[in-house]
Amino acid sequence: MNFLIRLIFIAILVFLGWRFWTQQQVGSSVEQLTHQVLNPKSPYCQSPLGWRLGRLDPAFNLTEAQAIQLISTAADMWNQASGQQLLHHDPAHGFVIDFKFDARQQQLLKQRLLQRNLARYDDAIQPGLQNLPEKFAELDAKIAEFNQQKALLQQQISQFQPNAHNAEAQRRQLEQQQQSLVREADWLEQQRQQLMRDQDYLNETIRQRNELVQTAEQPTAAASFEVGLMTIKQLQRQMTIFAFSSETDLIATIAHEFGHAFGIAHTEEPDSIMFHQLNAQQQQLTAADIQAWQSTCQAQ
Numbered sequence: 659m660n661f662l663i664r665l666i667f668i669a670i671l672v673f674l675g676w677r678f679w680t681q682q683q684v685g686s687s688v689e690q691l692t693h694q695v696l697n698p699k700s701p702y703c704q705s706p707l708g709w710r711l712g713r714l715d716p717a718f719n720l721t722e723a724q725a726i727q728l729i730s731t732a733a734d735m736w737n738q739a740s741g742q743q744l745l746h747h748d749p750a751h752g753f754v755i756d757f758k759f760d761a762r763q764q765q766l767l768k769q770r771l772l773q774r775n776l777a778r779y780d781d782a783i784q785p786g787l788q789n790l791p792e793k794f795a796e797l798d799a800k801i802a803e804f805n806q807q808k809a810l811l812q813q814q815i816s817q818f819q820p821n822a823h824n825a826e827a828q829r830r831q832l833e834q835q836q837q838s839l840v841r842e843a844d845w846l847e848q849q850r851q852q853l854m855r856d857q858d859y860l861n862e863t864i865r866q867r868n869e870l871v872q873t874a875e876q877p878t879a880a881a882s883f884e885v886g887l888m889t890i891k892q893l894q895r896q897m898t899i900f901a902f903s904s905e906t907d908l909i910a911t912i913a914h915e916f917g918h919a920f921g922i923a924h925t926e927e928p929d930s931i932m933f934h935q936l937n938a939q940q941q942q943l944t945a946a947d948i949q950a951w952q953s954t955c956q957a958q
């Protein structure tokens with residue numbers, strides 16, 4: 659019963675850990691500046707729109723060629739989805755895209771590392787949580803069976819009659835049964851000790867995992883920070899990238915900011931690139947993005 663209580667506690671801790679992570683999605687949130695400036699059918703739609711790489715902070719660990727390649731991928735998403743050359747690389751006159759390294763990137767990297775470590779713990783914990791209760795139940799059943807056999811043997815021993823004509827044969831048979839039960843008891847005890855070790859190991863792993871979560875920086879500061887920003891002042895565009903946790907996220911962020919470069923506002927669909935918060939569902943421009951572009955930039 660003590661084990662069951664522990665197990666419930668463990669399950670709660672694991673659940674809490676999971677909740678902690680699902681609440682930690684880092685997003686590029688609303689660029690207020692852009693939205694105050696832009697209206698539908700705004701004058702920001704002229705294309706093709708040239709871009710160029712500006713300052714690339716070396717702390718991002720990206721070469722210029724890599725950065726240009728990733729930006730080009732994001733630009734091609736718009737070109738392909740619209741069937742037009744909306745964006746092109748213009749190293750001489752394009753608007754500037756800066757990669758500015760600050761605490762946000764460090765926080766993202768820390769979070770990613772923590773997430774990976776937690777995933778490792780979870781991989782180690784999950785099988786134990788699933789299998790141990792079953793193994794304890796199996797052992798309990800075997801012990802119950804053993805106790806029945808033991809009781810039966812005790813009964814036979816108490817009924818043993820030393821003066822019966824086949825007493826010697828009976829005595830030998832009872833002795834054999836007894837030895838067999840002793841071996842069975844040894845084996846059951848080994849099994850029990852092994853399971854206790856497994857349980858201790860599992861509890862220790864869970865304790866370490868929870869300690870890792872507790873000592874990690876609280877996610878509040880990072881929960882909603884912007885990872886990209888598009889500003890347009892007197893038709894002068896500038897894009898700034900502050901942080902990214904993967905190339906996929908970076909491409910989605912740049913594609914999102916490119917959308918704002920044309921004056922496109924946020925969409926309601928979480929899987930669309932123009933959704934206000936960066937998330938894992940954003941893989942490519944969706945019908946909602948194209949609809950937003952058409953309603954913003956195409957004469958009706």
Ligand SMILES: [Zn+2]
Pocket residue numbers: 686687688689914918924933934
């Ligand atoms: Zn936005």
